[in-house]
Amino acid sequence: MTTDAKVVHLNPLTAEQNNAASAARLPAALIQLRDKAALQLKQALQALFDNADDTLFEMADRATSNGEQNAFFEAMRDLRLKRKNVEREFLQAIFESFSSLNQYAIGKAPALDSVSFDSLSLVQNDELEETVATDAMVAKVLSRDSQALGHLTTRLNAVISRKLDDKSNPLGPASLCADFLSACASLGVDIRVKLIILKLFEKFVLADLDQLYAEANQQLVAAGILPELKSTPVRRSPSQGQAASRGVAGEAVSHSAVAGEFAEQDVQEVFSALQGLLSQARGSLTQRQAPVDAMPITSNDLMRLLSHMQQRAPAQASAEFDLRDQLEQLLSRASAKSGKTRVVGEVDEDVINLVSMLFEFILDDRTLPDSLKALIARLQIPMLKVAVLDKTFFSRGSHPARRLLNEIAAASLGWGDQDNAQRDSLFQKIEQIVQRLLNDFVDDPQIFSELLSDFMAFTVDERRRSELLEQRTRDAEEGSARSELARKQVEQALNQRLLGKKLPEVVVRLLQEGWSSVLTLTCLKHGVESDEWNAALATMDDLIWSVEPHDDPEARLRLLELVPGLLKALREGMTSAAFDPFATSEFFSQLESLHVHAFQRFKRIMAAPVAEKTREQNQALLDAGIEVPLLEVPPADEPDVAPMVEVVEEIVLLAPGETEAPQPEVALPDDDEMLPKVDALRVGSWVEFIEDDEHKLRCKLAAIIKPTGKYIFVNRTGMKVLEKTRMALAIEFRRNAIRLLDDALLFDRALESVIGNLRRLKNG
Structure with a gap:
């Protein structure tokens, strides 16, 4: 006898049923709009993946090393395996965004916020490159389709309970980029491949948003939603990507052209995004307003002026050195000679302002030793000349000039002001590099590649020696810890029998x-x-x-x-x-x-x-x-x-070299707020112990000896300079006598700070 008729199945709703339930709360016009837009986006995404294989193969064919070529081939394989999953998650995110339009409950926050200029958190240089690329893509769509998108947002607001803006519009470029980045999170590709995929997303998805917005507005007008809003007819240029809604087989794609135009477009987009941020701040960055009839100088003339300043740069530059003020003086002389007011062009002025702000951050950075700041300050003019010549300076983390600055800062992290500059090989090496740039750099950036290779070879040798000594230090400390534990065991055995x-x-x-x-x-x-x-x-x-x-x-x-x-x-x-x-x-x-x-x-x-x-x-x-x-x-x-x-007192065995037993240290409560700071320290972290303004010790945590609870610190040569217990470090934190040194890339931290400041100026 069966009882199936009496069984009530309590299966949870499937995702599709949940979407259907949520969609039931949307007006019919929005459901139709969503479905049509999803179909067009799905076809556009399929076109992206259909062409990604050929594009990556083209990039692999152009690779300059086996490792680089293998990376592109691995990326092709990963995309083939995961494309269906990415497509599904992307469309699912769009459906969820529409489902929440009539809900006041807090839904999923737009993922793009986590990588926007407003909330930059530079853990790696890759994140900055991805952030700038996506912001540039969004900015391009907004500049091209802002009216159509604004009308679509207004019409959506007329029929839903939540209030949208262009950024939170489910079909807006910001939301679509966020959904796509979230869907691509499972891809195991490096930043070069990710930027290529983003470029393909722009070409096959974002490039056709004007058509999507036009059709969506027409659909809502047909449903009687704000027909009085008038939009400018869409004019599509032949260079724009094919309309994905018409299918993906209609137009062949030149994969070589796609691969070849990535670098140039990325540079322009990144620099344009930075210029957009600077536009609101130009007035506060310049000392005076130029006359209406002022004549901008060419970039070549600017390079000549900078070379003149470079040759006459003071031997001891400092944070007080104002490059813009020095340039103003030269321009004033040139204006007096020619009888016409000469000024720097807007693009070059933006470059000057960016580099000046970057160096203001660098020379104010507490991570750099004060004795080395004077040396690095002298690099400001050469770095500005590079930025004028090559805008990838701001967008490409692998740019030789940018890498040279980062490598110098990284090598300087453990350099203490108490070190003898005249005898220290690192200081002398940096001084040689600075002097070579000031003497020899005119307009050929190749010198930065040469100096970078030379400095990397120098630091590799230094690092190899320091790592060898550091390993010996760790081995000795681990042996010392084992000896200390053995002494404790022996002490216990003796006291049990003699006390x-x-x-x-x-x-x-x-x-x-x-x-x-x-x-x-x-x-x-x-x-x-x-x-x-x-x-x-x-x-x-x-x-x-x-x-x-x-x-x-x-x-x-x-x-x-x-x-x-x-x-x-x-x-x-x-x-x-x-x-x-x-x-x-x-x-x-x-x-x-x-x-x-x-x-x-x-x-x-x-x-x-x-x-x-x-x-x-x-x-x-x-x-x-x-x-x-x-x-x-x-x-x-x-x-x-x-x-x-x-025997009335406990026996205490002394380690070799000890003359008396160590005094018991001050103990803090187990819930003291400083202990988590100690626990957050990781092997390899650089810290600075501060006794007073004149006595500071920079060192690296080389080992945490767990059996004894000792933290072993070494200097940049790998030699042990300090050991502390967990409790002693907590006490140092409590009296503000220890400071963590940020070992993230110096240039990128500076760029992050500048972007953040510009955003605050723009929004303020």
């Missing part, structure tokens, strides 16, 4: 000074679970028993059996530990006396009853008046042959 007992001084010294070394060596070699360790403890127990007083006659027999083997074990152990042979001989001489004395004591104990009976008999004869011969009576107990000591 509170009164024993001959020579035995206490033998165990504390000599046998402790045997136990330590045994613990290090074999561990505390080994037979050798237990045998060494048994020898110590036998020694203590052999010098303690015993009255039991059976103890005499045990002592007779024990002593020969005990002396042999003691002698072998002391020899294996390479203990001082003269001290060993003295110990054994005194120990022999103790054992002889113990045997004599046993003899006296056994003879005492006989002597007592003899005395009683003699006394009886004397009482009877009978004269008895003089009999030998055993002597009274002799005093101890060795001084005795009572």
Whole structure:
């Protein structure tokens, strides 16, 4: 008998059912709009992936190394495997965005915000390149289709409960880019391939948004939604991508052209995005307004002026050096000679402002040692000349000039102001590079590649030497930690057996000074679970028993059996530990006396009853008046042959070189807010310990020795300069005597800061 008819299936709703349920709350016009737009975007995305294979193959064919070529081939394979998943997640995100239009509940935040200029968090240079690329793509769509997108947003607001702007519009470029980046998160590709995929997304998806917006607006007008809004008819240029809604097979794509135009377009888009940010800040960055009839100088003229400044740059440039002010003075002289006001062109002025702001950040950065800032400040004019010549300076993380600045800053991270600049090879190398640029750089950026290669070779050699010494330091500290743990084990064993007992001084010294070394060596070699360790403890127990007083006659027999083997074990152990042979001989001489004395004591104990009976008999004869011969009576107990000591204080074993036990450190509560700061330190982190304004120590955390809880710090040569416990570091944090040094790329941190400041100026 079956009971299927009585079973109620409680399966959760599928994703499609959830979408259907949410869509039911949308007006019919929006459902139709969503479905049509999704179909067009799906076809456009398919065109993207259909062409990605050929584009990546073209890039692989142009690769200059096997490694680079393999990276493109791996990316092709990854895209083939995951394209369906990316398409599905992208469309799912669009459906979810439409589903939330009539919901006040907090939905998924637009993913693009996490990589926008407003919230840049530079963990890697890749993120900055991706951020600038996506912002440029969005800006291009907004500049081209802002009216159509604005009308679509207005019409959507007329029929939904939530209020949208162009950024949160589900079909806006910002949302679409965010959805696509989120869908591509599972792709295991590097930044070069990701930028290519983004470029393809722009070509096959974003390039056709004007048609999508036009058709969407017409559809809503047909539904009677704000027909009074009038849009300019769409004019499509032949250079724009094909309309994906008409299918992907209609137009062939020149993959070589796609691959070839990436670099140039990226440069223009990145620099355009930066110029857009600068546009609102130009007034506050320039000292005076140029006259209406001012004549801009050419970039070539600007290069000549900069070369003139470069040759006459002060030998000790500083943070007070104002490049813009110096350039203004030269332009004033040129204007006076020609009779016409000469100014820098707008594009070149933007470059000057960007480089000036970058160096303001760099020279104010606390990570750079003050003694090296003067050197790096002298690079401002050469870096400006490079930026005027080559705008990829701002967009390409691998640009030789940019990399040279980053490498110099990274190598300088551990350089302390107390180091001797005249004798330090790093300082001399940086000084040579700066001087070479000032003397030889005119207009050929190739010099930066040469200097970068030379400096990288220098730092590789320095790093190899420091890493070797650093590894030796770690090995020594780990060995020291094992020794310290072994000493703790030996201390515990000694205190368990000696504390509170009164024993001959020579035995206490033998165990504390000599046998402790045997136990330590045994613990290090074999561990505390080994037979050798237990045998060494048994020898110590036998020694203590052999010098303690015993009255039991059976103890005499045990002592007779024990002593020969005990002396042999003691002698072998002391020899294996390479203990001082003269001290060993003295110990054994005194120990022999103790054992002889113990045997004599046993003899006296056994003879005492006989002597007592003899005395009683003699006394009886004397009482009877009978004269008895003089009999030998055993002597009274002799005093101890060795001084005795009572162990009342815990035994503390000192490490080699220590003269006294370390004092207990101040303890903070387990929930102290500084302890998580210590726990956040990672091996390789650079820190600066600050005693006062003149005494600062820069060092790198080379190892955390977990058994002892010690943090080992080394200088840039790999030599140990400091060790601290977790608690001691927390105390240093509490008194603000320790500062973390940011080892992220200097140029990129500067660019992030400049972008953030410009955004605040623009929005303020």
